[in-house]
Amino acid sequence: MKGNVWIYILIMAAVTYAVRALPLVLIRREIKNRTIRSFLYYVPYVTLSVMTFPAIMDATSSPWAGLAALIVGMILAWRGKSLFLVAVACCLTVLILELFLV
Numbered sequence: 001m002k003g004n005v006w007i008y009i010l011i012m013a014a015v016t017y018a019v020r021a022l023p024l025v026l027i028r029r030e031i032k033n034r035t036i037r038s039f040l041y042y043v044p045y046v047t048l049s050v051m052t053f054p055a056i057m058d059a060t061s062s063p064w065a066g067l068a069a070l071i072v073g074m075i076l077a078w079r080g081k082s083l084f085l086v087a088v089a090c091c092l093t094v095l096i097l098e099l100f101l102v
Contacts, residue, residue, distance in 0.1 A: 057070075062097070062101075068094075068097055
């Protein structure tokens with residue numbers, strides 16, 4: 001079924017704007033509920049994780065190489081290493097595993 005692409009773009013723009021503008025209109029005072037504040041604190045991290053994890057597993061020719069890089073990255077990040085070091089270590093892990101094991 002073919003439709004007018006401009007209608008789809010307008011609907012997408014309206015929904016995107018509504019999601020950002022409605023909280024500003026509906027919530028005028030500080031949120032004091034601990035549960036809601038905790039939920040809102042973790043939303044960006046969860047969103048980033050949900051977007052990143054499938055890409056990690058699908059970006060390599062073997063899901064095992066992606067999983068190994070994920071584990072290496074989590075260990076290094078847990079130990080407080082820099083983002084650059086974590087990224088390099090993950091890339092090297094995938095390179096080594098795909099060159100020699102796959």
